[in-house]
Amino acid sequence: MKPAVRTDSLLARGGRGIPDRYRLFLYALPFLVLVFLFSYLPLYGWIYALYNYRPGYTLSNSPFVGLHWFRSIFANPTQTQEVLRVMRNTLAMSSLGILTSVLPVAFAVLLSEIRTMWFKKTVQILTTLPNFISWVLVYSIAFMMFNVDNGLINKIMIDLGLQDRGINYLATDSHTWLAMILWSTWKGLGWGAIMYIAAITSIDQELYDAAKVDGAGRFRMMWHITLPGIMPTFFVLLLLSIANFINNGMEQYFVFQNAINKDHIEVLDLYVYNTGMLGANFSFATAVSMLKSLVSIALLFFANRMSKWVRGESII
Amino acid sequence: MTSRIRFGDAAFQTLNYLFFAIFTFLCLFPFYYLFINTISSNDLSARGLVTWYPKEIHFDNYMQVLKLKGLSQAALVSLGRTVIGTIACVIGSAFLGFIFTKRKMWGRTFWYRFMMVTMYFNAGIIPWYVIMMKLHMTNNFLAYILPAIVSPFYVILVKTFVESLPEVLQESAEMDGAGTMTVFGRIVLPLIMPIAATIAIFAAVGQWNSFIDTVFLMTDQKYYTLQFVLYKYLNESNSIASIIRSSGGAANVDLSKMQTATSIRTTVSMIVVIPILFVYPFFQRYFVKGIMIGAVKG
Numbered sequence: 001m002k003p004a005v006r007t008d009s010l011l012a013r014g015g016r017g018i019p020d021r022y023r024l025f026l027y028a029l030p031f032l033v034l035v036f037l038f039s040y041l042p043l044y045g046w047i048y049a050l051y052n053y054r055p056g057y058t059l060s061n062s063p064f065v066g067l068h069w070f071r072s073i074f075a076n077p078t079q080t081q082e083v084l085r086v087m088r089n090t091l092a093m094s095s096l097g098i099l100t101s102v103l104p105v106a107f108a109v110l111l112s113e114i115r116t117m118w119f120k121k122t123v124q125i126l127t128t129l130p131n132f133i134s135w136v137l138v139y140s141i142a143f144m145m146f147n148v149d150n151g152l153i154n155k156i157m158i159d160l161g162l163q164d165r166g167i168n169y170l171a172t173d174s175h176t177w178l179a180m181i182l183w184s185t186w187k188g189l190g191w192g193a194i195m196y197i198a199a200i201t202s203i204d205q206e207l208y209d210a211a212k213v214d215g216a217g218r219f220r221m222m223w224h225i226t227l228p229g230i231m232p233t234f235f236v237l238l239l240l241s242i243a244n245f246i247n248n249g250m251e252q253y254f255v256f257q258n259a260i261n262k263d264h265i266e267v268l269d270l271y272v273y274n275t276g277m278l279g280a281n282f283s284f285a286t287a288v289s290m291l292k293s294l295v296s297i298a299l300l301f302f303a304n305r306m307s308k309w310v311r312g313e314s315i316i
Numbered sequence: 317m318t319s320r321i322r323f324g325d326a327a328f329q330t331l332n333y334l335f336f337a338i339f340t341f342l343c344l345f346p347f348y349y350l351f352i353n354t355i356s357s358n359d360l361s362a363r364g365l366v367t368w369y370p371k372e373i374h375f376d377n378y379m380q381v382l383k384l385k386g387l388s389q390a391a392l393v394s395l396g397r398t399v400i401g402t403i404a405c406v407i408g409s410a411f412l413g414f415i416f417t418k419r420k421m422w423g424r425t426f427w428y429r430f431m432m433v434t435m436y437f438n439a440g441i442i443p444w445y446v447i448m449m450k451l452h453m454t455n456n457f458l459a460y461i462l463p464a465i466v467s468p469f470y471v472i473l474v475k476t477f478v479e480s481l482p483e484v485l486q487e488s489a490e491m492d493g494a495g496t497m498t499v500f501g502r503i504v505l506p507l508i509m510p511i512a513a514t515i516a517i518f519a520a521v522g523q524w525n526s527f528i529d530t531v532f533l534m535t536d537q538k539y540y541t542l543q544f545v546l547y548k549y550l551n552e553s554n555s556i557a558s559i560i561r562s563s564g565g566a567a568n569v570d571l572s573k574m575q576t577a578t579s580i581r582t583t584v585s586m587i588v589v590i591p592i593l594f595v596y597p598f599f600q601r602y603f604v605k606g607i608m609i610g611a612v613k614g
Contacts, residue, residue, distance in 0.1 A: 024421035027496060031412045031466050032427055037451065038444075038463040039434040045443025110332055123336045125600055127343045132592050132603075134525035136547045140585040141346040143550055144353070150364025150578060152349065190343065194604055218325060243436055250441075251528050255547065269441060276442040277532070289440025300436045 049287040055280055069287035083288065085263065086271040089177075093253075093267055094245045096181045101241060105234055107189055108196030109226050113218070124197070127190025138187060139255040146170050170256075176264035184252060195237070196230045203229040235310070243303035246296055268292050347589065354378070354586045357572035358579040376573050377583040386537055387545060387584070394542040397460040398523040405519040406512050408465035413474025414504050418496075435468045445532050455536040459529065464522075470515045477511040478504060514602045517595070524591060546584045 018026070049069055051062040072079050114120045130138070145152045148168035157163040207225050216224070250269035257265045266274065268288070276285025304314050353361040357372035365371070382388055415421060416428055438444065453459035485507070489499050505512075530544040540548075596603075 021420045021422040024415055024418045024496065025423065025427070028412060028415045028421065028427060031408060032430065034408075034462060034466050035431050035434060037447075039438060041451075042439035042444040042447045045439060045446040048443065048446060111336065113329070113332055114336065116333075119333070119336070123340050125597060126340045128600070128603070129347075129593075129596060130343050132521050132525075132596055133589055134527055134543050136527050136543045136550070137525075137585060137589055140546060140550055140581060140588075141350065144350060144582065144585075145346065150362060152364070152367060155364050155367065186342065189339075198604075218328070247436075254528065254531070255550075272441055277445070282442060282446075285442045286440065289442055293437065293440050297437055 046286065046290050048283050049290055051283055053282045055282060065283070069284045070291075072284070073287065073291070079284075082271075086266050086268055089264060090246055090248060090267045092177050093180060093248050094241075096177060097184070097248065098238070098241055098245075100181060100185055101192070101234075101238060103185060103189055104192030105196055105227075105230060107193040108200060108230065109222055111193065111197060112200045112226065113222075124190070124194075128194065129190070130187045131191035133187075135251040135255050138183060138252075142170060142183065142256070171258050171260045173261045173264055176261045180252065180256065180265065183256070195233055199230040199233045200226055232311075236307070239303045239307050242306075243300045244296075245299050246292055347593065350582050350585055350589070353578065353582040358574055358576050359572050361582065362576035362578045372572055374573060377575070377579050378587070380573075380575060381580060381583040381587070384580070386540065387542075389538065390540045390542045390545045391587070393457070393460075393539060394524060396457070397526070397541065398520050401461050401464045401523040402516055402520040404461055404465045405467060405470065405523075406516050409467060409470035409515055410474050410505065410508060410512055411500065412466060413471045414478055414500050414508075415496075416471065416475045417478045431466065431468050431471065441532070448533060454533045455539055456533075457539060459533050460523070460526070463529075464519070467519070470519070473511055473515060474508060477508055481507055513599075517599045517602045520595075521592065542584070542588050546581075546588055549581055549584055 048059070050064060050066060051059060052065050052068075053059060053062045073083050074080060111120060111123065114123070143151075146154070146169035148154060148166040148171075151166070151169070153169065154163065154166040158166070203225065208221055211221050211225060246268060248267055248269075250267065250273060253265050253267050253270045254273070257270065269292075272285045272289045272292075275281045275288075279285075308314050349367075352368075352370040353366050354377050355373050355375055356366040356370045357374070358377070360366050360371050382391070412431075416424065418424070421427075448454060448459065453462070481504075485503055486499050489503050494502065525543065527541070527543040527547065530539065530541050534540060534544070
């Protein structure tokens with residue numbers, strides 16, 4: 001091989017004198033700048049929480065109000081109530097999310113009991129599919145199934161005589177949380193099980209053989225071998241969902257929200273969007289989302305501490 | 317005793333198969349239902365009369381819907397952001413992941429953490445929106461691309477993968493005088509192809525499905541994506557009505573082929589989901605591999 005001519009980049013040639021350690025850093029720099037611009041610079045936007053900012057004005061034209069918005073969260077009864085309602089929804093959805101995180105475990109354990117290979121493969125492929133469609137599409141499907149005019153479910157219910165006319169299932173505020181958790185289960189169950197399925201395959205087969213010799217039945221083997229085998233995976237994922245406890249995103253709730261279910265569907269991010277972007281109450285919305293970010297940092301540190309304590313390894 | 321166990325076993329197996337059959341059906345049926353509604357008589361589908369199998373099959377909807385104002389533009393935007401965004405993301409995460417394996421890099425641990433933290437922490441959507449506005453990322457196609465170039469998760473995937481390769485390969489190339497870029501392009505890149513493919517497929521699906529960024533950042537129709545247009549169609553029956561009126565005189569059109577709100581919704585949904593349906597079965601193993609490697613060091 002022809003040796004020793006570095007023709008790889010301008011940076012390397014022009015910067016012959018730059019020590020390797022800085023040269024490597026310079027390679028990474030453009031990307032780190034992107035991270036800074038899109039993830040760190042928005043922190044500067046927190047300053048809007050201290051002003052009474054209206055879109056269209058500049059910050060210097062806006063009156064400085066100090067901690068007014070933070071105080072109003074706690075002092076203004078209507079706003080307190082609003083924030084409490086939104087917190088309740090956020091915590092409810094996240095708790096339901098954590099409760100249902102055992103479902104993928106059950107799914108994987110049960111699927112591993114299926115011995116017909118083609119069936120198992122088909123189930124695995126088809127049940128992971130919904131994970132890869134967008135929430136808009138999920139809503140589109142929900143609309144096709146449940147809308148009041150020509151929805152499939154209404155059609156079937158009326159044909160069976162269980163309903164005498166169409167019910168608008170999407171525009172109702174009863175069971176909003178349940179509906180949301182069912183949709184996210186439909187979307188995520190098969191995919192969520194994949195990691196556990198892999199964890200099960202990596203369990204030593206000899207354990208099962210030994211248990212069989214000792215006369216253990218199917219259920220005892222599931223309980224004493226399969227479940228302990230996938231517990232570490234479950235634990236890591238659980239910690240991650242604790243770290244993300246109040247980051248339940250907004251896409252799902254955004255597409256499913258309407259005037260009627262708003263009371264129960266508005267989670268933090270959605271509320272911030274609705275008051276900030278639609279209500280043009282920028283500064284208050286910023287204050288709320290600041291508090292949210294601070295809580296989520298605290299949760300992250302908590303989850304990380306737990307992880308270090310239990311597994312001796314951090315999650316970040 | 318044994319017969320009781322056998323009976324319990326058989327009952328369990330039956331229920332188990334039944335459960336998975338039902339759940340699989342629930343996952344698949346909605347797509348089938350959408351599809352048969354797009355190819356059935358529009359008059360029947362609007363009245364909700366197409367339930368289990370297509371009726372009066374025709375394929376006109378797909379051609380007609382693409383002629384709707386703004387829809388082909390939206391398809392172009394979606395396609396553009398998927399292709400460009402995916403390429404940028406793969407190159408970005410591959411290169412950055414590779415650089416982060418270099419222990420000599422100045423402040424490596426710090427910068428790595430600097431990036432990682434953004435996975436768990438963000439300033440909040442309103443401050444983010446304000447800054448995006450200041451960076452002129454509103455009504456700008458680049459807003460779909462630039463923020464997607466560095467994704468911490470994919471960078472971790474690459475870093476873990478590169479670290480699992482034998483170090484000798486890079487070392488011997490460096491011994492022969494190859495610089496960092498040459499090592500990356502000639503040695504590392506070909507070796508990380510499996511993980512790059514995984515990232516590509518994840519990034520592509522993510523870009524195609526992305527929706528909320530359009531909600532925040534784009535007010536100009538030029539930048540609407542298919543997802544966003546579909547969302548609008550689902551929510552604004554008025555806009556659908558006007559679309560139908562503008563999509564050709566209803567006077568002498570065959571009723572079974574005239575566009576209805578239902579036919580537009582289902583057909584656009586189908587157009588949005590078809591790429592996923594086609595891509596997914598072939599790349600399923602990449603998806604699985606991606607999440608497995610991520611799990612090791614998640």
